[in-house]
Structures are given as structure tokens and as C-alpha cells.
């Protein structure tokens with residue numbers, strides 16, 4: 755399926771562009787075919803990305819066993835161009851509380867990491883730069899989060915992007931079939 759601005763049920767369109775692998779995310783569920791885009795199945799989840807995500811968990815938890823039982827089966831690949839941003843939300847369409855691993859490539863952003871109760875304060879703003887990994891696990895798994903700002907022109911040219919920001923969130927859907 756092609757990358758596109760996701761249409762929301764109430765008529766809005768996301769400023770971020772998204773393409774999925776493994777399972778297709780549409781607001782607010784996962785399907786095997788991209789019903790709301792072109793009716794095609796999504797690309798399979800690559801083995802190398804499973805390994806990358808597991809290494810992130812080992813690092814984040816400083817525990818060599820942390821990735822062992824974790825097998826992500828979907829990733830949302832988001833592209834932020836221009837003024838694109840992402841409002842505060844929870845990742846809660848998965849039927850699993852397994853950690854989410856996020857990888858950022860390209861321009862640096864302000865990533866707002868909030869609390870599990872409300873989309874308002876308290877939150878912590880952190881800068882995510884190209885190559886950064888962020889893990890939402892344990893008590894943080896269902897914390898509200900968002901991207902209020904991307905800093906244009908901040909990416910290292912060696913990242914391979916001419917501009918903008920890519921973010922890949924690897925997830926366990928908890929679905930079968």
C-alpha cells in the first residue's frame with residue numbers, strides 16, 4: 755500500500771503520512787488488507803526489524819533476556835513533512851501490553867511523553883534525533899504521547915533523507931490470522 759495521509763472517521767485527515775507493514779492500522783483497528791486505502795494486503799514484517807527491536811529492548815532494559823519473547827507483527831511508519839505533527843494519543847488498538855519500540859530517522863522532533871490518565875500535563879518533552887530509539891513499556895506502555903514539533907533541516911545528511919522525519923513504531927498487535 756502507498757504512504758498516505760490517514761483519513762479519520764469524523765472527516766479529518768492526519769498531517770503525518772503513514773504506511774504500515776505486517777498489519778494495516780486504520781482508525782482504530784488493525785486489518786490484513788488496507789481497506790481504507792487500496793484494498794491490498796500490506797507488506798510482510800521483515801525479520802531484520804524484529805531483531806532490531808529486540809536489540810532496542812535489551813538496551814533499554816539493560817537485560818540480555820528482554821527481547822526474547824517479544825515478536826512485533828506490525829509497524830507504523832510515519833513521515834513528518836513540513837508542519838506535520840501528531841496530537842496527544844495512546845497506542846491502544848493493540849490487544850497486547852507488550853512494549854512498543856520507536857525508531858526515529860531524519861529531522862529532530864520534540865516528542866511529548868505524558869501520563870496514562872489524561873492527554874494533558876504532566877508531560878515531559880524530549881528531543882528525538884535521527885537514530886534514537888524510544889521504548890514504551892511496563893507502566894509507560896499506555897501513556898499519552900505526541901509530536902508537537904519537528905525541527906526542519908536538523909537531520910544529518912548521512913541519514914539518507916533529504917528532509918522531514920521518519921518514525922517507525924514496532925508493535926505486537928496480539929491478533930492472529
Ligand SMILES: O=C(O)CCC(=O)C(=O)O
Pocket residue numbers: 830832840845856865882899900901921923
Ligand atoms: O513519531 C513519533 O515519534 C510517534 C509516533 C506515534 O506515536 C505513533 O505512530 O503512534
Ligand SMILES: [Fe+2]
Pocket residue numbers: 843844845899
Ligand atoms: Fe503513538
